[in-house]
Amino acid sequence: MLSAPSNAFEALSSIPIDKLSDLNKVFRFVRFSCLALLAIHHEMHDITHPPLTLPTSVEAVLVSTTGMDLDSVRYGWLLLKRLIWSSQGLSPSSEEVEMFNLHGLRHGVGKFNIATLSDPVKYQAARFTLGFRVLPVHSTSTYCCHCHRCYHYNYMVHKDSDSHIYYSGVPDIVQAAAHFFIDSQVLEIFANAKVFGWLSSLNCARIYNVSIADRHVYIRNNPTAFPQFSQACCHLEQLRATWPVALEMRDVDVLNGFFIYSLLLDRAERCGRLVLPHDATQKERIEDALIVRNRDMEGTGQEAYYHACSRCFVIEEDGGEESNEVKIQVAVCDGNTIGHPCCSVQDCKVPLSNVRHRYCSFHQGNSEVCAVDKCDNPRSPNSQTCAITEHMALEEAYFQPAKALFQLRRRLQRAGVTVPSDSISPEVLDSEEVTLDVECNGKPEEGNRKLQARFGCRRTHNEQVMMRPCGVILARATFFGSEAVSAVNDFAKAVFPTARSTPEFLVFDNNCKLRAHQEVIRDSHFSKTGMPVDVFHFNSKHKETDIYCQKHCNPAFFPELIQDGKWCFNTSICEQTNVWLGGYQAILRNMSVHRYNFYLDELIKRCNRFVIQQLAKGGQEPWIIPVAAIFPVT
Structure with missing residues (x-):
């Protein structure tokens, strides 16, 4: 009865020359045996100790890869099994893995079998x-x-x-x-x-x-x-x-x-x-898991929500006799016109069962009605409009580009030129949101009027983002119908749900209308928040004659935002970030709503991590805001 050597030196020195005469073959045998360990483990109930003999499939692979005969393989295992069994951290070369898998596939053996x-x-x-x-x-x-x-x-x-x-x-x-x-x-x-x-x-x-x-x-x-x-x-x-x-x-x-x-x-x-x-x-x-994660991300769900650094969070003296310290924290809000397919009914948030559908399951009956606005007639067979001549003309105009393409291709075919077999189908056209305006013929009693029709699916209006001036995205929300100030107000309250969580300044390009809306509905949630318009939009889109806007939203009216004649915070950060977000329009445009939301939230999370790392490398002083400071325990 042969006993196995206890260490590598003893194992190698005990090999008879007549059995394993080539030392290169010995090392080759050890390397490929280590590659086969997973396959050997798989044939065992107890892997604490090496088996006395190798599985037949492993023996066949070792014969093929090492160039040794079967007796030498068996004898080598008997002598070196403990050495091989205790091997750790083996890093095989690509050539060895390729060769091992090539021979192992015939016997169901592989280094990377799962x-x-x-x-x-x-x-x-x-x-x-x-x-x-x-x-x-x-x-x-x-x-x-x-x-x-x-x-x-x-x-x-x-x-x-x-x-x-x-x-x-x-x-x-x-x-x-x-x-x-x-x-x-x-x-x-x-x-x-x-x-x-x-x-x-x-x-x-x-x-x-x-x-x-x-x-x-x-x-x-x-x-x-x-x-x-x-x-x-x-x-x-x-x-x-x-x-x-x-x-x-x-x-x-x-x-x-x-x-x-x-x-x-x-x-x-x-x-x-x-x-x-x-x-x-x-x-x-994965659909249900995506929905759960998406709900967790809404409002305050982003992991970087509690971020604060010296570019977005400043502590200053209040200038009073007692010299108390006050914090200045800024949030910036803006929208980006990327979106996903949605129900063609204005502001309907019910997800489509298929991104090619025009209506959700709740409004599916609308698909049987004429596509022209304010026309309740049933649509004609194989058409999206009713039998009224002007309405049929709208649909004809909508699909005219595809027909023009067919005509051009027929001309090429008549000239003997081979053309692609693919074509623009109504299904492809229907994936686009298109509104056509056409004047009716004649002069009705109510005067000239224009017809509007929507033949393609509607897409959500924009993605609204809330950011810190340093570049960290706090939250995002989909606006379905428009960028109404009422929707912006609801979004801002979802991001800053308590009075203590509201920032000292909320920058938005239409803050004058947002503030007026809050006054009309008597919403005092942001009563302690200054609401300037960012410098770019204030100069280009707000009239000097608008006294209310000049009084409440002129950024120069807020000295806390200015230091040494310069703006302390980057209030145009959303415009800069929208360049990054806009790059995903082609990728996201046909995603279902749950995948769309998860995809965006995951990319934002990863982008935030990178931004925070870069801020740390740039020497920005990090701050940690206690959760209790924003969500006090009641």
Whole structure:
């Protein structure tokens, strides 16, 4: 009976020359055996000690990768198993991982197989990594007869439950779809690319596929520059031809991965677990979790809400005899004209069941009525207007650009020029919000009048943001119909819900109308808040003859905002931030309301973190506002 050596030196020195004559093969055997540890663990019930013999599949892989015969592999394991079993922190090279997976796939063995427990049920999948490109893997789920739970890599499902209960914390690998796994490192890069580069999920997927997916990507993308290597570096293409799961990143997986990763981060930050429905598609599964998170973000939900620094929070002497200190804190409010599809009924906030619909489920009956404003006649079959000639002319004018395109393409075809088969369909046109004005023929008794019709879906009017002058976004809200001062007042009260939370100054480009509105409805919530208009809008959009505006909203009327002839605070910060927010218009324009809200809130949270880091690097003095100072305990 042979006993295993107790240390590495003894293990290596005890190898008979006739058994393992090449020392390079010994080290090769050790490295590839370490790569196979996960597959060996998967075949065991107790992994405290190494097994006496290797699984047959692992032996076959080691024979292929090391160049040793089967007897040498078995003898090497007998001698070196304790050394291999205790190995920690092994960092395999890309070449070794590629070779190991290439040989291991034939036997269901891989360095990056995703597995748990025992009695595995395997299925083929793809894993998208940062350091080891895209890898074909075997994903494994297991079932425990004692607790009646099915364990997957990210979550577990109880036999009597219809929920995915995710494990605590944030995993290194996120399951974006049934057969697609994305490393958290990759998803973190995608999230930051969205924040700083306005990248869509499609562009994130494209960048990964052409820049990261292949170890030899620089050769594959530039074959003319590397003619001697271009034919040899086609390993990924060979795998794609044989592996049943697509080894290519898709935009839908990037977006689902972004949502799930962000939800997992949110739950971990709140010391909770993510729970999602089980019997649903991945898109439907995360919907309820997005709604809950969106509600948490409303009003005061952003984590940077309590931020204060020397650029937005100043303490000064009040100038009195007792020389008391007073704080000066400023908030700036403005809107940005990005939005999502909504019900065509003015100010209706019921979500659309499909972003292509014109009306929500509550107002669906309106879709059977003529699209012309103030016309209650039923629409004609296959038309959005009634049978009135002038109303039909509006619809004809609306779809005329598409017909013109068809005519131009027919001319090209007659000239013998090949044209694309795609075309602009009414469905595509219907995704745009368009209002047409046309004068009626004749002279009715009430005089000339104009007809208005809306054939496309309505979009929300704007996104209103509340900010600190330093660049931190406190909150955001969607305005559906217009930027009415009543809606701005409600939004400001949601952001500053108590009298003690209100800022000393609230800057808004239409503060004169906002203040007048508050006086009319006798709302004293902001009675101790100065309400100037920012300098840019005051000079360009407010008349000198407006005495009320000059008296209450002229920024020069507030000496606290001026020091040494300069403005103390950046009251144009919203205008500058709107440049960043506006970059997401094309990405967000067709998102459902719940995804739209989550997407924006997550990007704002990440942007706030970056702004606060940059403020700290710039030497801005940080302040911490106690929660009790804003929400006093009653």
